[in-house]
Amino acid sequence: MRKLNVFPAAFLLISSLLAGCSASPASAQPQSASPSTQEYHEEVVIVGAGGAGLISGITALEAGQDVLIIEKMSFAGGATLLSEGYIAGGGSTFQKEKGIDDDPETIYQDLMKGGKEKNQEDLARLYAENMGAAFNWLTDDLHVPFTEASPLSYPEHTHDRVMVVDGGGSQYVQILKTKYEELGGRILYDTKAQELLTDAGKVIGIRAEDKAGEEILLYADAVLLATGGFGASPDLRPEGLEDVVFYGAVSSTGDGIKMAEKIGAQTLFMDTMKIYPQGLLNPQEKELTDEGALVRNGISCAIGSKQTTNTTGSIYVNLEGSRFINENTDFVSIKEAQLLQPEKKMFLVMDQAGYDAWYAYTSTVLSTELAEDWFQREGQPIFIRAESLSSAAEQAGIDPVKLTETVQHFNEMAKKGNDSDFGRELTGGIEGDTYYIIELKLRTATTLGGVKTNDAMQVLDTQNEVIPGLYAAGEIVGGANGVESMPSCMNAWSLVSARKAASTILENLNH
Template sequence: MNRKTITALFLVIVMLFSSLTIIHGEEKRFNPGSYSGEAQGFGGVVTVNVDLSDNEIVNITAVGENETPGIGSIAIETLPAKILEKQSTGVDAVAGCTITSKAIIEALENALVEAGANLDKIRIVSEDSAKEKEVKELSTEILILGGGGSGLTAALAADEAGSKVLLLEKMPYLGGAAAISGGQVNACGSKFQAEKGYEDSADAFFLDLMKGGHYKNDARLVRVYAEHVGETFDWMVDKLGIKFAENPAILPEHRVPRVWMAENGAAGYTATILENLEASGVEVMLNTKATELISEDGAIVGAFAEDENNIYKISAKAVIMATGGFGNNKELLPPLLSESLYYGPVSATGDGHLMMQALDIPLYYMQYGKVYPNGIEVSPGFAKSTWHGSIATCRDASTLIVDRSGNRVVNENGLAENIRAKLYEQPDKTLFLVMDQSTFDMFRDLIVNAGKSATQEQVDEWLNNNGSTTPVFAHGDTLKAAAEAAGIDGDALEQTVAKFNEMVAAGVDTEFGREPLMAVGEGPYYLVEQKPRFATTLGGVRISTNMEVLDKNDQVIPGLFAAGEIVGGVHGDDTIVSTAVGWAFTSGHLVGIITSDYVKK
């Protein structure tokens, strides 16, 4: 065999081998077949199943049963199709669903590695040719900017009154801060409250609100809130069909039981509101961000907005600002909130506040926000709430609150603002819950099943870490062992618990006056961190009692209304528990009725 023949055979062999990895001129990307991968999502494990040909992702399905309904579930439903379209994992996360989105991508990439994929190549997204956005003109009677609690109730109330309503929401889902709140709503003055046997009045609620805001509130708006919250609650029950628990929450900030938990919490009332929205005539545009208000001769006559493909010029007889707060915009935060963990919606970036500033509309109370003393740090700067577990186990069990020296510092059943004040006195802004086994079991059940702020899997992971990282869920067979894991003085903690149990036996807390008293029981023992957390900002525009936005001369701006968290003043420098959500619903319901009357004139 001569050299030319050998060379020819070699080339044939090379071509044959090449054909195994190149199909129609393209390099083979995968070993075809069906694969599966897993990753940790926001609420638990996310599983992704993928079908592959030699060169193409054929099908993707994602499953995440514990992801937040209406938020993380949006990523589960929409991101696989986006990846499939781009044939790449280098796509953007779904807005507001970052953790779930990352879990889907990680789980998919785990499956693709098993299929022999080169992840560096899979993450490359072919750039689409730049396309200029098309400008479209729309018109409506009432334009609502923001689809949170106030925006949704405004839309339903206006639709009920016969108005044509268009609601814009920049996120791919509706609900806003109300959808991830504690799920409790004020019922002051409602038929619902009276039927449960509790006497209440607008005057009593007004005084509690003013006291909670340290009398810095805009009393005009507090009166509006107190006088209309009852009718709003009854509307939510009778018209919308929202169901609430049989018994009210007993909270020290409220002189009368007037706070009720919705069935299934915030997720429960959000689902019911969205069912009503679906059955209404309200037009909704998701993934559409309002960017600028349109002003003509001093009146607001519409707004500009945009989505991925279009710019919209929307004409309206009335515009309702329901854009929420600014907790997730560090440039707008005052120092107090900058030192606290954030646990609110990612969408709260102050878009409406910035639109107001662009028109020289003044903002008030921007230095204030609602800080709670029961956060756990789940990632740097971000918190989850243990409110349900912290409050209940201090009230109905033997939970103590101690500092790093192992000493009690406050009446555990006292006002939240007193506990918060002690938190800010600590060098690291941290206190600890001390619980015996039965109390911790109660605590865990409440944060998992009532508050929905953590899953069982997450709590198990935090316990397994045993204080080595945040959030601190330290434990031990003895108090000293638990204290060591949490970085607390164990000897002092043992003395603190012993002294407390002696006071329980004597029937009086001589240190802080706590009532009622229950002794700390047998171990194992648990120490859970408590850090300041906030979601609600209290600053915004000044409005009239008819929900109209006022200019710098305190004059009504025709056509411009506001509701919810973008309104400043109603809470003063603080809020009492559940009043922020109550204000969102009450102001939304009220502004929907008012604007419907306005556009008919």
């Protein structure tokens, strides 16, 4: 570690940077000093100890390169820690051993289709061609334990390629962090990057602050931004998406995007967020961002919702009490259909068996105590349990007569085993003496826009020229997934882009 305390030259450098000029540390003359300023000289500084930061750190360390990660929180993980740990592993040995034949061209076509053909093509190619090898690295070198995802098949993927880390995102981060530290990697926690330092257009380091607001200057030959997305930053959220419930990481405030933009980086797709259906409004969860805004007010119950409509007769209806979609179709189609309904509202209607199937997969994020509290309360969230369907409908604000008709009709179709309305495979109807209605909100955690890079993960300016010394990986990079990422493709992107960024840095430093 090359750390120096008391750095008089740095003070002058920062003053000049704040004044809009850039200066080289060698040429800056000391005038005054802050005794608490710390200075580091490193070859590689990575900003962010989430999935992408840790993976690029491990990759660099495995190749013998020294690295330092700075992390603004007091712990590692970012959104990766919160994630369920689903990772697309198309083309991997693990997938092959399940008897599934996948190939980069098919993965590429799926990614493009999933991204509405808006994907940055070179990034999508990089992604498709390296997904399998990167996944193999996780299983073979890092011994990350995977199982096939359950429910296995996601309609967006033409081949079964979705795997899940045993133990989810927290276990995944634990393995990555342990490996990084075993290899001698260092992390400075509570250290928030504030600004990129430049010299004649080249990035030469980062100005950061510790928890007490003391300045830390980190000079480096290569700076890798792995700061994640911007869903938690109200000022960066696209217009019209303010009401979508947020269940992401409070650290996803787009810091890296803002810092890179300040020195001329190009961004793309900043007007998109990854919106999914099947969220729950959780009015009790009030996490604050650095800016003090209420950001985390939602829970995802996607897997439980998918499971209950797959295995029981549960249905989605709108405020009018009508079904409007095959409930077992892909997430994007459900979301798009929901957006067309009155007040953009969608409700899940279940009997006891349906609720049990839903809750079996939701209990990890919704305690029985909280669920009971919601059943008892009036107002938001709409979380109803009642002895009759019409009473449940009335409490939810849904037309009770129409809903009763809808359920009767659905039950008749279920008996015949033929959904003549939407072509869903039917596994039963809605019956018994207990009925549940839950409002499923649109939800978001992840953003798809960010800085533009080339396929070597070098950040590009507005003229599509490389900004020397600056690299990016993970959710901060826009483009690879287009405007609609497929399930499990954000963690996989983080993995592939981080491996690539580290190898580009290694190549550039060794030339």
